[in-house]
Each structure stands twice: as C-alpha cells, then as structure tokens.
Amino acid sequence: MNYILSDGPQRKSLLPFTFTRPVAEIRIGILTIKEKWEKYLNAEISFKTEEYLSEKYPMTEAADNVVIIASYLPNPQLLETIRSLKEGDAIFHEDKVVAYNTKNPKDDVDFSEYTIVKYAGDILTVDHTWDIFSKNGEALQADFNLITKGRKSAPISDTNRLTCPENIFLEEGAKVEHSILNATKGPIYIGKNAEIWEGCMVRGALALCDNAVVKMGAKMYGPTTIGPYGKVCGEVNNSVIFGYSSKGHDGYLGNAVLGEWCNIGADSNNSNLKNNYAKVRLWNYATEKFDHTGLQFCGLMMGDHSKTAINTMFNTGTVIGVNANIYVPGFPRNFVPSFSWGGASGFSTYMPKKAFEAAAVMMERRGVEFDDKEARILEHVFELTKKWRNY
Numbered sequence: 001m002n003y004i005l006s007d008g009p010q011r012k013s014l015l016p017f018t019f020t021r022p023v024a025e026i027r028i029g030i031l032t033i034k035e036k037w038e039k040y041l042n043a044e045i046s047f048k049t050e051e052y053l054s055e056k057y058p059m060t061e062a063a064d065n066v067v068i069i070a071s072y073l074p075n076p077q078l079l080e081t082i083r084s085l086k087e088g089d090a091i092f093h094e095d096k097v098v099a100y101n102t103k104n105p106k107d108d109v110d111f112s113e114y115t116i117v118k119y120a121g122d123i124l125t126v127d128h129t130w131d132i133f134s135k136n137g138e139a140l141q142a143d144f145n146l147i148t149k150g151r152k153s154a155p156i157s158d159t160n161r162l163t164c165p166e167n168i169f170l171e172e173g174a175k176v177e178h179s180i181l182n183a184t185k186g187p188i189y190i191g192k193n194a195e196i197w198e199g200c201m202v203r204g205a206l207a208l209c210d211n212a213v214v215k216m217g218a219k220m221y222g223p224t225t226i227g228p229y230g231k232v233c234g235e236v237n238n239s240v241i242f243g244y245s246s247k248g249h250d251g252y253l254g255n256a257v258l259g260e261w262c263n264i265g266a267d268s269n270n271s272n273l274k275n276n277y278a279k280v281r282l283w284n285y286a287t288e289k290f291d292h293t294g295l296q297f298c299g300l301m302m303g304d305h306s307k308t309a310i311n312t313m314f315n316t317g318t319v320i321g322v323n324a325n326i327y328v329p330g331f332p333r334n335f336v337p338s339f340s341w342g343g344a345s346g347f348s349t350y351m352p353k354k355a356f357e358a359a360a361v362m363m364e365r366r367g368v369e370f371d372d373k374e375a376r377i378l379e380h381v382f383e384l385t386k387k388w389r390n391y
C-alpha cells in the first residue's frame with residue numbers, strides 16, 4: 001500500500017509554518033508528523049501539498065493509495081483502522097475525514113460515494129499554530145515511548161544530578177555534563193550528537209533532537225522541543241523550535257513556536273501572559289483576523305528565516321511571517337507580515353534578493369545549500385503575502 005500525507009483543510013490555520021512546508025513536516029514532540037507515520041506504518045510516505053511546494057515535497061502515486069490528513073497524529077488504534085481500509089473506504093472522526101483509500105490521489109474526492117468508517121477512539125490533532133506547543137507534551141511522551149521501547153540509553157556522565165533517570169534517554173554521541181536533569185514531570189530525550197553544556201537546569205519534558213545544543217546556564221522546562229541543529233540558551237518554556245534555528249543567548253521564550261533558520265538576538269523576550277490575565281487572541285491566516293485561542297498562555301509564532309536584533313520585545317500572542325527582520329526598540333505590532341523589515345517605529349518591505357543573501361550565508365554555516373528550489377518557494381511566498389504588507 002502507498003501512503004500519502006495530505007495537507008487537508010487545516011493548512012491555512014497552520015500558516016506561517018505551512019508557507020514553506022507541508023503540514024506533515026511540522027515538528028511536534030520529538031519527530032515530525034511524517035516521521036511519526038513512517039515509524040508506525042514502517043513505510044516511506046510522500047506528500048499531497050500545494051503546487052509550489054511539490055517540487056521539494058513531491059507525491060508518489062501507486063495503484064493502491066491511502067491518503068491520510070496530516071493534521072492527525074498516529075496511534076495504535078488509528079493505525080489498525082487505517083490498515084483495514086479497502087478501496088472506496090474513508091475514515092471519519094466527528095464528521096471530519098481522517099483518511100481514505102483511492103486509486104486517484106490527485107483527484108478531488110466526493111465522499112458521498114465512499115463507504116464511511118467511523119473512528120471514535122482517542123486522537124491527537126494539530127489544527128492551529130498554538131496546538132504545536134500546547135499539545136507538545138502529549139506528543140513528546142508518545143514519541144519517547146515509540147522511539148525508546150526495548151532500547152537502552154547510552155550512559156550519562158556521573159557529573160550530572162538526575163531525578164527519575166529511567167525517564168532520561170541519550171542516543172549515541174549525546175553529551176551532558178555538570179547539569180541538573182529532572183524527568184519527574186516528563187521524559188528527557190537527547191538525540192544523536194546533541195549536547196547540553198555545563199550548568200544547565202532541565203525540567204522535562206524535553207526533546208533535544210540530533211546535533212542540537214543547549215548552551216551554558218540555560219533553564220529549560222517543558223514540554224519543550226529543540227529540533228535538529230538548534231542552539232538555545234537563556235530561559236525556554238513550553239516551546240517548539242523546528243530545527244536549524246538559534247536562540248543562543250539570554251532572554252525568555254515561552255509558549256512559542258519557531259520555524260527553521262530563525263535567529264533570536266541576545267536578550268530578546270516574548271510575553272506569554274496578558275497583564276489582565278485574559279485569554280489570548282492570535283492572528284489566524286485562515287480567517288484573516290485575531291481568533292480566540294482559549295489559552296491564557298500564548299507567546300510567539302515565527303515563520304522560517306525570520307530574525308530579531310538584540311533586546312527585541314514581543315507582546316503576548318505575536319505572529320511573525322516568513323523572512324521578517326525585526327529590530328529597533330519597543331514592541332512591534334502583534335502581526336508582522338512576511339518579508340517585513342523594521343519594528344515598533346514602522347516597517348518596509350524586505351526585498352527577496354537581500355533576504356536570500358542572508359539565508360544563503362546562514363544555511364552555508366550549517367553545511368546546507370540555499371538552492372534554486374528553496375528560492376522559488378520563498379519567491380512564491382513573497383507574492384502570496386503581498387496583501388498584508390500594507391505599511
């Protein structure tokens with residue numbers, strides 16, 4: 001059986017992160033959604049996504065295909081239901097499609113012609129940007145159980161102080177020295193060649209993915225995920241960083257999500273709680289307005305390739321698009337469109353040529369090429385987001 005992960009109707013509500021990737025490439029817990037499904041299904045999976053993303057994230061078709069809506073995370077019960085699908089079957093959960101079996105995955109689907117299979121079991125979904133951090137604890141625990149089952153952790157240095165060491169797992173090449181790790185409230189997972197420097201205080205849940213680094217004196221509490229090649233320091237609380245991004249200095253990041261290739265300047269901070277303790281509203285690209293999150297704690301959402309200068313401050317519930325460059329004193333507005341340059345005193349358009357030059361240099365430092373494929377995606381995002389750059 002050929003499996004395909006489709007963006008589904010949730011894609012717009014997951015912008016700005018899905019401007020530059022399919023829904024399936026969102027990281028929540030330890031793994032991306034695609035990586036989770038591949039481990040559960042023991043199969044390679046392709047994408048059904050926007051046309052401009054398909055060059056980088058293609059779809060593989062076969063005679064028999066199961067299309068899964070990527071905002072649904074796998075679990076054993078759902079996996080069993082999906083494996084039982086026959087041609088013309090579709091799984092629905094609370095009147096929403098979860099997966100369907102089809103000969104023609106590219107075609108639009110008329111589910112009135114399908115046999116509906118009702119799924120009433122537990123299910124974890126990523127429907128909004130704020131779900132990525134607010135549901136990260138549950139996803140991280142599930143990934144930890146999946147990845148470490150039947151395996152033994154690499155040894156951890158006796159220079160550390162450990163609480164609940166049975167909930168701490170180090171992959172090969174991971175290094176932790178002279179730090180405090182408390183896994184009472186959630187697991188601590190340290191990926192291959194990842195490193196926690198001296199003097200760090202870590203309270204789980206934490207996922208430090210392959211080749212990521214926590215620098216000296218950091219305070220990490222959870223549930224927090226630092227994606228591959230990420231670098232963090234300062235105070236980080238219940239945040240998800242997809243990968244290749246840096247928050248390398250002091251400052252607070254809380255109830256936040258950062259995409260890839262972001263950089264947070266020294267002593268930058270975000271608020272995650274309103275002064276009147278009201279529930280937070282957050283910009284939603286799908287509705288083009290500030291929607292109620294139902295959350296009292298909600299910080300910063302930042303799209304790929306965006307960066308801040310030192311001492312940048314963000315209000316509660318701020319959304320930053322792709323390739324934004326934020327600087328100057330004061331609080332910028334709580335929705336900054338993609339390809340914006342400036343801050344509280346105002347913005348101008350960050351032209352693609354200059355944005356791409358910066359991206360190429362940053363990526364080269366990590367041994368990754370900024371190629372024409374990446375440029376074409378970002379050029380398309382620049383055009384898609386013009387309507388919001390009404391400075």
